[in-house]
Amino acid sequence: MYDLIGDIHGHATELEQILRELGYARRNGTYQRTDRKVVFLGDFIDRGPQIRETLEIVRPMVDGGHALAVMGNHEFNAIAYATPDPRKNGTFIRSHSEKNQRQHRETLRQMVGHEAEWRSYLDWFRSLPMWLDLNGVRAVHACWDETRMAVIGNATGPIDGAFLERFSADSSYGRAVDVILKGKEMKLPAGCCFLDKDGHERTETRTRWFEPADGRSYREYALIGEDRENPAAIQGDRWHEPVSSDIVNDAVPYPADQIPVFIGHYWLDGKTPRRQTANVACLDWSVAKGGFLCGYEWNGEATVSDAAFRMVAAAGSKA
Ligand SMILES: [Mn+2]
CATH class of the missing domain: 3.60.21.10 (Metallo-dependent phosphatases)
Structure with a gap:
């Protein structure tokens, strides 16, 4: 074991x-x-x-x-x-x-x-x-x-x-x-970003690659730490949009x-x-x-x- x-x-x-x-x-x-x-x-x-x-x-x-x-x-x-x-x-x-x-x-x-x-x-x-x-x-x-x-x-x-x-x-x-x-990263829609632990704006985010991407929104498919799950850290109003087809096509869920x-x-x-x-x-x-x-x-x-x-x-x- x-x-x-x-x-x-x-x-x-x-x-x-x-x-x-x-x-x-x-x-x-x-x-x-x-x-x-x-x-x-x-x-x-x-x-x-x-x-x-x-x-x-x-x-x-x-x-x-x-x-x-x-x-x-x-x-x-x-x-x-x-x-x-x-x-x-x-x-x-x-x-x-x-x-x-x-x-x-x-x-x-x-x-x-x-x-x-x-x-x-x-x-x-x-x-x-x-x-x-x-x-x-x-x-x-x-x-x-x-x-x-x-x-x-x-x-x-x-x-x-x-x-x-x-x-x-x-x-x-x-x-x-x-x-x-x-791992895999995805580019966020224009105008969206999040603040990382050092306070830097990121326009790409790591994905929950182990789950299917089909039908998920950017917010749902992003793998972001909990301390950044506050409204100030997640910026832009397109996070709820479904992820793009290239992300869906590249996904190999576990x-x-x-x-x-x-x-x-x-x-x-x-x-x-x-x-x-x-x-x-x-x-x-x-x-x-x-x-x-x-x-x-x-x-x-x-x-x-x-x-x-x-x-x-x-x-x-x-x-
Ligand atoms: Mn490491």
Whole structure:
């Protein structure tokens, strides 16, 4: 059986706490249980204060057979950021734009003086699968979309030069990787926007990809955190309109008769972590923004139970 753990983002203190609460103990330097394994949903790095410490916990668990892990968009970005683009001298597969530097800054800062160690983590990230289809349960960082999985073909990279070349040169392949690791977004009708956690106006929003889009309004099909569900954060008067046909056509909802899938990625907020549907559960409850590090104790059930969520409030938060 598996214990699933959502986005950690360098919050090693909370990670150790949730592992202990899930019954894992450190033996020979590695957290483990004889009867269960952890499944990490990706996004170990960036943002938080203890990125090296987080990797020092996660990698030995995976390498020692005590955990499995999928790739997060932050790990994929880190690989692409560090890989020179063979098509253009002096550039990288992921550009070193100011925005991208800012997103990756904490990791690079904490790895100063540990460059060989960081290179070895990048090599390890290359080996992480894009998704896991286990006995009775599935894990992917952002979106389980079998159409896109078929384009990628093989969940287990490795994310080497050939993979990255195809990622950047073949748009359907690149788009497939983006959907799996970052989910789907939809453009809002003209005049509509919402304010994100930093107060920035967004005219695109993440979707509830696991549900059918047909007949849904923009408001119903958007995946927006609860603290932004106040009238001031949702602006414009066309949110009630049905979503456009390209959104409907691109939707691959997660079938109700399939085994449960666990995802991270979405920065959800709210006082009480809970499932999205009977067989889809997001375990990213924003530990890096004062929320929770979230886990799920899975015991073979086909229907996700809110009672099986486990969470640890971010250190120093009032949550
Ligand atoms: Mn994340």
